[in-house]
Amino acid sequence: MADLLQTIAQSTRERIAREKERVPLEQLKARPIPAHPSLYEALKAEPLAFLCEVKKASPSKGVIAPVFDPVRIAKAYEEAGASAISCLTEPAYFQGSDAALEAICQAVDVPVLRKDFVVDEYMIVQAAVMGAAGVLLIVELLTPDELRRAIALANQLGMDPLVEVRTEAQLHMALQCGARLLGVNNRDLRDFHVDLSRAPRLRTLVKNEDIVFVAESGYRTREQIEMLEKAGVDAVLIGETLMRAPDKRAMLTALKGETRCG
């Protein structure tokens, strides 16, 4: 059986082929690109920046938020002090949508990341046209040449690519290909296993201070966030914990250590 990541990648290739038929690349490229703040600068500006994720469902958890108003959630994150918002656009496994991304980009002032499974440069142009400040690039889905080209295209369109890795070898490849925003996913996207020691461990391998290092997945408590602060991580991506919190402001405030609760 193919692993889940490859299954999602294949379904994404088919989705994008259909979208290209509706809107050919040349037509997409002719659309204006909305202005947006810099994702890189927003995540670099604080000792530990919070990148808060809008995600209705996931393959590992099923439906996380049965009642789902993406703009309302994004605004709540922004008001609670999120440095940036991540929005899933993958429809089949995460129940995400381009419409949610576009609406969030128009509704908030903080930068917004398009979180999807980029397998085609078309998706990078889509992200820019929808107003995203950044786009996720998963190293496991791209060859080094494809990654280099994807980073260059995102930069050329005024976005900051968040290059996501899971292993030491992938981390070196990401840096060699020019990543400046580097995400380490604690979740193995093939079997869902989460290892919270991964991001702090890989953090020790990055010496260049221009790199913004983002720890991703599995964070639930203030104590876990404190470990990231001690490890010198620049930003943390949090999805499920915030999505499940009825009071997102209270949860984000507690995770940031601005109040002690729970």
Ligand SMILES: O=C(O)c1ccccc1NCC(=O)[C@H](O)[C@H](O)COP(=O)(O)O
């Ligand atoms: O979350 C999943 O089940 C999943 C499965 C396969 C590929 C990607 C997956 N999730 C994407 C993410 O990495 C997370 O949405 C993100 O890092 C936030 O994680 P969390 O705070 O644990 O929701």
